[in-house]
Amino acid sequence: MGAELGKYKSCVSARSTDKAILAGAQDGGIVTTLFAYALEEGIIDGAIVAGPGDMPWKPRPMIATTYEELMAARGTKYNISPNVSFIKEATRSYGLDKVGIVGTPCQMQAVRKGQLYPIGLRDVSDKIALAVGIFCMENFPYQSIVQLAEDHAAMKLESVKKMEIGKGKFTFMSERGAVVPLPLKVTHKYEQPGCHVCLDYVANLADVSCGSVGSPDGWSTVFVRSKKGDDIWAKSVAAGCFETKAIDSVKPGLELVTKLANEKIGKNQKTVEERKTFGVGKGLRIPYI
């Protein structure tokens, strides 16, 4: 177990047993199913998820307190949903005592920093009941997604049915069945610059983190990390929410996850280093202390 995958108690390949969830899931429907189980069991009172926004494929942070609301937020949008912005609001206006939140690795870092250093997050620390992280190589601004869909994939954004990054391609799939895989070397320049200093690929600080990489199509790789995560994951599996396979029994397995994690961290560590000598005798700020 190398540092690139963070601390974890167990790792499996998993898929939801809920057919309705799988029908609109990105991969194995892990996040939606886990939140649905936690809601049902009272482990969480609600979850901060990336719900539908005011434009096609534009997410908006939303507090889901029902199965239907969770269903509406399924799938990856590949652009920014500031989920952490709702973390105090969830405990105030929404009155949640046990908050679930899903987010990218950087958002998990924000949640944990917020729990240890709650500067403007009064009474939030002990109300984070389940933080689910998703693997993330990089994110895109909304306008980049517009440009990629319309200029590169020649699709109207409202006609896009699914987006997917995998196997070296950013693939756009339309409602009418068109499939346009864009090579990642085309999409790289549209990435959000803030992602290039991120040193976490598999959401090391989540309770449970998941992503498609490492597992077969339609399945997700799941890392169970914290005591809380371990407890909830074990209960949800016992309740029959997930089919699981040992991670070393599936292809491509952890080897690929490790490879991609090292690629991301290596590349971004280089970016961080380069910031120090960015100008002439002057560098850019580095947040890590």
Add this chain to the structure above:
Amino acid sequence: MGLLSSVFKKNDQQKPADVAKAEITKKEVKPVVDKITVGHVHMSGCTGCLVSLADNYGGLLTILDKYADLVYGLTLADVRHIPKMDVALVEGSVCINDKLSVEEIKQTREKAAIVVAVGGCASYGNITRFCRGGQQNQPQHEAFLPIGDLIKVDVYIPGCAPTPQLIRNVCIMAYLLLKGSPEQKALATNYLKPLMMAAQKGTSACFCDLMTEVIDQGLCMGCGSCAAACPVRAITHEYGKPQGTRDLCIKCGACYNQCPRSWFSFDVVPEYESIMELIDTVMK
């Protein structure tokens, strides 16, 4: 008279034994001999920071029972002049038009080993930055500065109000730093480091810091922490990036300091589980 005298007589007879007994039971048993001494110094603030400290409820009593003796505090301790102490928790900015305030903040620096600026006003001036004087009954009091403009400050606890949990964490870490095992001292040092660096960074903060130090530096990734932290809801996210209504900003510094891309410690944050367990254990 007969009845009364019998009572007195009875009391007289019992007195020596009772007094001795009482003396024994009154002796305070200190479970932790090595408490640190803490004072709350009240400058020009709204007492919200003190209320936040008190909002630890039972936790405050645990802190005072086991880890800290409150040796000074305008409303909580009957002490007139600032005594020697390990940690001074300073609330509020300093009115430089008020001799006593200036004198007291200087004394605080002399008397305290560690000076902690508690809250937005002590750290960054906060809402007192907007004062133009004219308030009764001292209308000439118009100029207020964060304490760091007058004395060296060791640790910042930003936020308006600062959260009870962060004040608690800093109190515990200050105790571990001064009285803990070498391991605990190392943890406390790592934990307090970013808050000490914040104190070194300066006395000015507002939404603009997010712009100049995070967004303009290409570091923002749209997590949303700043909007969650803002006490006046001045920050929204447009297309995933923070937008501040700068007229609403009270210059408390919460957004900047909550941001994971303003500062982030890989020594501390990944250990969140064990640190939160430690805090739970010591607060029991």
